Amino acid sequence: METQKHATDHSEQQQSSWQMANELLHNSDDITSLVSYELRAPLTSIRAALGLLLTGMMGTLSPKGHRMLEIALSNTDRLMRVVETLEYDSELFSNANGASHTNGTSHTNGTALPSNEGIERVNTVGGEDLAQPSRKTPIKHKRIYYDRLTGLPNRTLFMSWLRQAIARTQQTPDQVFAVLIVALDRFQVVSDSLGRMAGEQLLVAIAQQLSTYVESFGVLTRLQENEFAILIHQVETRDEIFAIATEIQGRLSHPFTLYQQEIFLTASLGIASSQQGYESPEDILHDAATALHRAQGRGGNCYEMFDAQVRSEAISRFQLETDLRMALERQEFQLHYQPVLSLSNDQVVGFEALLRWFHPKEGLVSPAKFIPIAEEAGLIHPIGLWVLRQACEQLCRWQQEFPLELPLTMNVNLSAQQLSQPRLIEQVSAILRETAIAPNTLKLEITETSIMSSPEAAITVLEQLQACGIQLCVDDFGTGYSSLSYLHRFPLDTLKIDRSFVSRIDSEGEQLEIVQAIVKLAWNLGMNVVVEGVETLKQYAQLKALRCDYAQGYFFSKPVNAEAAALFLKQKLAMAPSHRSH
Ligand code: C2E
Ligand code: CA
Ligand code: CA
Numbered sequence: 001m002e003t004q005k006h007a008t009d010h011s012e013q014q015q016s017s018w019q020m021a022n023e024l025l026h027n028s029d030d031i032t033s034l035v036s037y038e039l040r041a042p043l044t045s046i047r048a049a050l051g052l053l054l055t056g057m058m059g060t061l062s063p064k065g066h067r068m069l070e071i072a073l074s075n076t077d078r079l080m081r082v083v084e085t086l087e088y089d090s091e092l093f094s095n096a097n098g099a100s101h102t103n104g105t106s107h108t109n110g111t112a113l114p115s116n117e118g119i120e121r122v123n124t125v126g127g128e129d130l131a132q133p134s135r136k137t138p139i140k141h142k143r144i145y146y147d148r149l150t151g152l153p154n155r156t157l158f159m160s161w162l163r164q165a166i167a168r169t170q171q172t173p174d175q176v177f178a179v180l181i182v183a184l185d186r187f188q189v190v191s192d193s194l195g196r197m198a199g200e201q202l203l204v205a206i207a208q209q210l211s212t213y214v215e216s217f218g219v220l221t222r223l224q225e226n227e228f229a230i231l232i233h234q235v236e237t238r239d240e241i242f243a244i245a246t247e248i249q250g251r252l253s254h255p256f257t258l259y260q261q262e263i264f265l266t267a268s269l270g271i272a273s274s275q276q277g278y279e280s281p282e283d284i285l286h287d288a289a290t291a292l293h294r295a296q297g298r299g300g301n302c303y304e305m306f307d308a309q310v311r312s313e314a315i316s317r318f319q320l321e322t323d324l325r326m327a328l329e330r331q332e333f334q335l336h337y338q339p340v341l342s343l344s345n346d347q348v349v350g351f352e353a354l355l356r357w358f359h360p361k362e363g364l365v366s367p368a369k370f371i372p373i374a375e376e377a378g379l380i381h382p383i384g385l386w387v388l389r390q391a392c393e394q395l396c397r398w399q400q401e402f403p404l405e406l407p408l409t410m411n412v413n414l415s416a417q418q419l420s421q422p423r424l425i426e427q428v429s430a431i432l433r434e435t436a437i438a439p440n441t442l443k444l445e446i447t448e449t450s451i452m453s454s455p456e457a458a459i460t461v462l463e464q465l466q467a468c469g470i471q472l473c474v475d476d477f478g479t480g481y482s483s484l485s486y487l488h489r490f491p492l493d494t495l496k497i498d499r500s501f502v503s504r505i506d507s508e509g510e511q512l513e514i515v516q517a518i519v520k521l522a523w524n525l526g527m528n529v530v531v532e533g534v535e536t537l538k539q540y541a542q543l544k545a546l547r548c549d550y551a552q553g554y555f556f557s558k559p560v561n562a563e564a565a566a567l568f569l570k571q572k573l574a575m576a577p578s579h580r581s582h
Contacts, residue, residue, distance in 0.1 A: 147222045149200055150207035158221035161231055162281030169274045178241050178273040179288045180230040182210070182248060185266045185300040186481065187226035192456050198258050205256050206265075213251060217244070229285065235273065238305065245269045245303040268295040269303035276306065290314050297372070321377045323359060324370060328386060332358050335390050336559035339568055340411065340530060340552050343544045348572050350409030352445070352552060353391035354559045355383070375417050384418045385427055392435040392442065394562055399437065402569060411443040411473060416450030420457060425464045432468070439469030443494065446472065448480035451490060459490055466491040473530070478518070488525045495522045499533025502553070506538050516546050 145157040153161075165177045184206070191199030203226070210228060214220045218232040230248075235241050248269065255262035270292025278284040287306040294313075295304040304310065327333060337351040357365045374380045395410040402408060418424055432439050444465060451458045451474065462472055473494035474487060478501055487495075497518055504511040515531070522529045531543050534553030543551055557568050 147207075150204050150222050152207050152211065152220055152222045152228075155221060155223055155229075158219070158223075158229060158231065159281045159285075161219055162284065165231060165233070166274065166278055166281065166284070176235050176274050178232045178235050178271060179284050180232065180241070180245060180248070180303075181223065181270045181285075181288045181292045182228045182230065182252075183268050183270075183292055183296065184226040184252070185268055185296075186453075187265075188454055189452055189481070190263060190265070192454065194258065194261075194263075201258060202256055202263060205258075206252065209251055210248065213247065229288070238273075241271055241273065241305070242303070245271060249301070249303070266301035268292060268300045270295055270306070271303060272306040287311075317373060320362075320365070320370065321373050321379075324357075324374055324377065324379055327357060327359075328382060330360075332360070333383070333386065334358065334561065335387065335394070336561055337394070337565035338552055338559035339557050339565065339572075340409070340550050341556055341572075343548050343551050345576065346572075347576055348408070348569050349406065349550060350411065350441075350443070351395075351565060352411040352559070353387060353394075353413070355387055355413075371415065375415055378417075380415050380417050381421055384415060385431070388412050388428065389431050389435070392431055392437050395441065396435045396437050398566065398569070399441070401566070402573065407438065407441050408569075409441045409443055409471070410437075411445050413445045413475065416447070416453055419446065419450060419461050420454070424461065425468065428465065428470070429468055432470075440471055443471040443473050445475040445496065447475045448477050448482055448487070451487070452480050452482050455490075462491050484518070484521045484525060492527055494530055495527045496530040496532055499553075502531055502533045502539055502543070503535070505542055506536060512542060512546075515543070515548075519546055519548055 145154055146152065147154045162179070169175055169177060187199070190202065194202075203222070207220070207222060207228070210230070211220050214230050217234075218230050221229050223229045230244075232241065232244060249267055252265050252267045255264050257263075270288045270290065272278075272284050272288040272291060274284065276284075276287065278287075287310075291304040291306040291310055294310060295302050298304070334356045335353045336356050337353055339348045340350050340352060341347065342349050355367050355371070357367070357370055359365045371380070374383055391410050391412045395408065399407050421427075428444075432442065446458070446462070451462075465472060471493045472491060473496055474490075474492050475496050476498045477487075477495050478498045484495075495518070497515060501511055501515050501518075505515060519529050528549040530550040530552060531548050532552045534540050534543065534551045534555045536555060539553075540551065540555050557565075560568070
């Protein structure tokens with residue numbers, strides 16, 4: 001942990017300021033005695049627990065390499081109070097064997113210390129209670145209350161503070177507190193590309209950065225992998241909370257330096273305030289998490305506050321999730337097909353299968369709305385397999401009905417969650433066998449974002465799919481964070497340029513140049529290119545002039561049901577019958 005502390009410029013600065021403070025402390029005349037505590041948890045936890053009063057305590061290293069906390073017992077009343085707090089809680093802790101520790105409130109700033117767990121008094125010099133026998137703090141308790149990596153108070157400890165905050169507002173409702181969940185966007189990508197150790201060092205640096213800011217008005221915990229939560233003890237207005245959220249985003253957006261590399265981060269925040277009236281810490285944390293989801297759903301790097309509107313949206317989302325569970329069984333799904341055309345001869349080369357849900361009450365629900373819900377509810381696996389089977393069966397029928405020189409292909413969308421399904425390869429192979437289509441006529445589309453959300457895992461699965469002979473296509477290219485040269489590490493056959501580029505090429509010459517550059521690079525890397533969202537004749541003509549390989553879009557056909565798609569294909573073939581193989 002100590003080496004991790006040195007990992008960033010920020011922590012080096014902190015370390016040197018501790019050293020300076022230490023020298024001052026030891027050379028000061030008015031010190032009457034010195035109490036040393038051996039810290040079994042990192043200083044950040046103690047700082048978080050004691051809040052403001054830490055000014056005046058020094059963190060240092062003992063000769064044995066243990067972290068120490070030294071408190072100068074001068075005439076300063078504040079420092080005496082800190083020591084009292086530590087002693088008081090220590091007493092509670094050792095008496096109660098952990099049972100009564102949650103009643104322990106600090107004498108200081110209203111932040112309750114469940115125990116002084118993590119702190120062991122080792123010596124007192126110059127004072128009356130010299131050579132107090134040191135009390136052993138059981139390691140077990142350290143594990144219970146502090147995060148092993150960052151040393152921050154953990155969820156259990158945080159929940160006990162939340163419980164107390166709720167109890168307080170139940171007595172004095174005017175005293176409003178708030179909970180913020182801070183989730184680092186794309187942390188998995190950073191961690192995967194830098195390595196686990198570096199990812200952990202980054203989390204430690206972030207924990208230090210946040211706790212320094214938060215300690216004057218609240219407490220901080222690490223909730224899980226890349227999520228932190230903050231309890232703001234008291235707030236007057238919503239704007240005050242938003243100002244804190246903005247400040248946190250600003251602080252995290254400064255680059256962190258790790259191994260001489262600058263790392264840029266963004267964060268999404270979910271906020272819930274006690275004004276909504278909560279009875280349990282789980283409830284307020286749940287609502288903050290709902291708000292966080294909403295912020296993440298908006299693309300991240302923003303914050304959301306839980307309110308009546310979020311609540312009603314959450315309820316209707318839950319209703320939709322409930323209905324979605326029944327949709328497969330009730331046969332409410334259907335596939336629509338959008339033709340993919342070759343721009344060299346305007347012929348249909350295949351189709352993209354797009355899922356449609358006919359909800360009994362709501363009517364047609366957009367996949368953009370229900371696919372994310374299916375992913376979150378863990379329903380995307382059965383739904384995705386249904387789509388794959390239907391699409392392959394349809395392709396088999398069409399290949400027989402329309403035997404072309406180059407057999408028709410079928411593009412099927414695969415969600416990120418399907419990629420991490422352990423049985424995916426086995427299930428896809430089984431569907432290919434049962435429907436008897438040639439594997440290279442199936443193209444699986446995976447979005448750039450889902451590849452990049454877990455690149456190492458993706459590469460393994462994609463290689464296995466490629467080994468089965470299936471073609472792979474990166475979807476929505478240009479909306480994620482990858483570069484073409486990085487994507488080249490993945491076994492991809494096709495690159496699909498996102499609609500957003502195409503929709504602007506009519507008006508902006510620059511966009512056309514970007515599309516042209518992407519096309520050329522993709523070719524150099526051995527991929528062919530599909531452009532999606534072609535809506536106008538002008539766009540079509542421009543893309544054709546760029547010699548893009550394939551295109552899709554309303555200009556040719558909207559996604560339509562199987563009958564209409566077959567009709568479209570027939571009409572196209574009638575215009576150029578030479579494509580039929582005999
Ligand atoms: P996508 O894979 O990028 O699919 C293309 C979307 O663009 C489709 O929306 C299609 O209807 C629409 N589109 C096609 N041409 C044009 C055009 O010229 N102009 C405009 N404005 N839009 C066009 P759709 O069908 O609503 O699907 C939305 C998204 O839902 C898809 O985006 C895909 O990410 C997801 N999705 C659809 N079906 C499935 C599925 O079976 N499995 C998974 N995992 N996701 C699916
Ligand atoms: Ca797609
Ligand atoms: Ca797309």
